[in-house]
Structure formats: structure tokens, C-alpha cells
Amino acid sequence: MTVRGQILGLAHSDADVIEFLRRAGLPDAEGLLDDPAWVMWRGGRAHHYEAA
Template identity: 45%
Template sequence: MASVKPVVVYPPAVDGGRRVRVDDQFLGIAYGPLDIAEFLRRAGIEDADEAYVAATGLIEWRGGGPGAWAADRDGDSA
């Protein structure tokens, strides 16, 4: 069984994409939790899905959690 390494999801870019990294390996740009789930499946976590991404302690979220996907470009507040 391979050891599981922490996943880092960086803050959203202007286009809403978030860089995803494990150790020194860049996995890609995610535009939603399903993208992260796919990266995790490719890394060997076969049961990864959107619920897993939202709940796992394996992911270190930077600049917002699993619901943050768009950079605030104009400072709007509701």
C-alpha cells in the first residue's frame, strides 16, 4: 500500500482555476471539486468523488475551501 501524501489546493486564479499539487508534483488546474477527485483517482485513491474531496483531511485548502472557485475581481459583496 502506497503512503498517502497531502494534497495542496492553491487559491483561485482570475479564471477560477486552482493549482493542485502533491509534494513537488503539479497535478493540474482544477475548476471544481470533480477535477480534484479525478486527480486523486489518477493518484490511486479510487473512491475519490466530490463528497470525498469536501470531507477529507488529506487536502490542504489555501485561499478558501472546496466551495471557493472564483477569484473576487471587483470586490462585490452581496
């Protein structure tokens, strides 16, 4: 996962994404997961984390 050009890590679940966003200063990140202005899903469908 990348925030503002900085690599934060690899997310394996929505909980990981929420934690990365929280560490980036967005405490209410859960509501942002489906907002394309905040989260861009790459490499597959949103909320799916299995290997490609």
C-alpha cells in the same frame, strides 16, 4: 493541485479534484474531499473555485 510535491494541474471544480486524486491512485477520492488528512484547501474556502 499538488500531490506528493508534483503539480497535477489547476482544479476548477470538485470533479477536477476527484479526477486528479483518481489519477494519483485514489479511486474512491470523492469521500476524501472533506478529510483534512487527505485534502488541504488553499486560497479560499473548501469547494469554492471562483477567482480570488
